[in-house]
Amino acid sequence: LMLRRARVVLPPVRARCVSMDSFAGSVPVPAARLEQLLEAEVTDLSLRCPQPLALHKILELAAASDKSQLAHFLHEELPVRFAQRIKMLEALPEWESQGAISSVRRMYLTSFKELRLANPAQSTAFQEQIQKIKERHSQTNLLVGGFKRYAEVKVLQEDQINKWLDRFFTLRISTNMLMSHYLQISGRVPNMRKLEFDPSYNPYRSSIDPACNAPRIARHAAHVVESLCRARYGVSPKIQVEDVGSQAFPFVPRYFFYIVSELMKNSVRATVETHGGVNPGPEVESKLPPVVVLISGDEKVCGCRVSDQGGGIDDGNLNRVWSYLYTTAEPIKDLSQRMAVDAPADLHYRTPDERREGPQLETVVKSRSLSPLAGLGCGLPLSRLYARYLGGSVELQSMPRYGTDVYVYLNRLGKCHETPDSDYAN
Numbered sequence: 001l002m003l004r005r006a007r008v009v010l011p012p013v014r015a016r017c018v019s020m021d022s023f024a025g026s027v028p029v030p031a032a033r034l035e036q037l038l039e040a041e042v043t044d045l046s047l048r049c050p051q052p053l054a055l056h057k058i059l060e061l062a063a064a065s066d067k068s069q070l071a072h073f074l075h076e077e078l079p080v081r082f083a084q085r086i087k088m089l090e091a092l093p094e095w096e097s098q099g100a101i102s103s104v105r106r107m108y109l110t111s112f113k114e115l116r117l118a119n120p121a122q123s124t125a126f127q128e129q130i131q132k133i134k135e136r137h138s139q140t141n142l143l144v145g146g147f148k149r150y151a152e153v154k155v156l157q158e159d160q161i162n163k164w165l166d167r168f169f170t171l172r173i174s175t176n177m178l179m180s181h182y183l184q185i186s187g188r189v190p191n192m193r194k195l196e197f198d199p200s201y202n203p204y205r206s207s208i209d210p211a212c213n214a215p216r217i218a219r220h221a222a223h224v225v226e227s228l229c230r231a232r233y234g235v236s237p238k239i240q241v242e243d244v245g246s247q248a249f250p251f252v253p254r255y256f257f258y259i260v261s262e263l264m265k266n267s268v269r270a271t272v273e274t275h276g277g278v279n280p281g282p283e284v285e286s287k288l289p290p291v292v293v294l295i296s297g298d299e300k301v302c303g304c305r306v307s308d309q310g311g312g313i314d315d316g317n318l319n320r321v322w323s324y325l326y327t328t329a330e331p332i333k334d335l336s337q338r339m340a341v342d343a344p345a346d347l348h349y350r351t352p353d354e355r356r357e358g359p360q361l362e363t364v365v366k367s368r369s370l371s372p373l374a375g376l377g378c379g380l381p382l383s384r385l386y387a388r389y390l391g392g393s394v395e396l397q398s399m400p401r402y403g404t405d406v407y408v409y410l411n412r413l414g415k416c417h418e419t420p421d422s423d424y425a426n
Helices: 031-046 055-064 067-090 099-116 123-152 158-185 191-196 214-233 253-275 282-287 358-368 379-389
Strands: 007-009 017-022 025-030 209-212 239-243 249-251 291-297 301-308 393-399 403-411
Touching: 025 031, 031 067, 031 099, 067 099, 067 123, 067 158, 099 123, 123 158, 158 379, 209 253, 214 239, 214 253, 214 291, 214 301, 239 253, 249 253, 253 291, 253 301, 253 379, 253 403, 379 393, 379 403
Parallel strands: 239 291
Antiparallel strands: 007 017, 017 025, 209 249, 291 301, 301 403, 393 403
16 A cells, blocks of 8 residues: 555654555554655655746645645645655765755655655644754755755766756755745744745745835845844945835745845955955945845836946856855865755844844854855855846946946746756756
8 A cells, every 4th residue: 555545643752553444444564664665755756747836836725725735735745755855866876875865854854754654634733844844954055065065076967967956956945935825824823034024025935925125135135134244344335225116026035035145145245355454443344335126027027137337257166156066265174154045044033142233243154154155155046046037137347457236137927937857867
């Protein structure tokens, strides 16, 4: 009897067997046998084709479904997607000996097993389970370090690594949005967010906002990035956000915040190092040229341009900036400094003492390395990936020895969708 055709009821902690309710009745299953069944399920479900999901489809699903319907959809769909990612990891060369890769695989396997044993009809318990899985999966930043080691020993070529990570993170986007939507309509939103932001506006919201306010999010990002820049260099260029006729559009605020803040971080860092040196004094700040963020839009597209005078990008590195393995900053050695590979810079996650403004905040951030200004190497490739998945694009133009303009175009309808195939070995 395949596990997917049965509902599993967990026993008390000390029990040796698990009760499996099938069409024929209740069947006790020894714990060891249950583990074997679950392992076999990974292979079986990885061969299924998950439902391709576009932004507007996810929005429709969340709007049309109540908590119960969405819970059952997650219970059926998430194991398929997790199984595919497990098999993707197992297809990597010598994955067992790669600590970071093995840890991420173990993380997904744990979540897979928990979901297969969960009961979506038990609303509170299932919500807690989804919240737990979502928090656990923030540690996918370990993958980047693991692949950098692959590159160091030349087990995989850089283009192979970039394609693999693109596909892995693409599969992750819709999964996170579905879980976030379920938690949102279930009312399981962090209390801190409710206190710190107007309920109609939260730049860290992971579910789709039908009326996403891009200029407002960009202004919040500018405040955060200026604070991070001062923490790193002691000074920061002014980030000017100009709204020239934008319109609210359906989008995930967290992803727009991530995209625009990563672009801002690149711009302020280049500006300071070009015009002020590595250790600029406070008198330099007034002489730094501003970073200008322009936002516009119509009934089809939201556009955002981030312009700086940071000296531009060397012609030989223009293509490499889209690689997950490329960074001009000092690489982050301790990846635990970042909540997740795609976590936007967030000063509001800090403790009350760490959320102070001015020099005190900058001292805390600098001494604790709480949110690095650069060094992970994922900002541009992930920004482009999110924009493409959500129906848009990110384009870069550089003028040698002057500066860089980055253009972000986001489709208001979000009709672009993933193409998650089952050929995980390629």
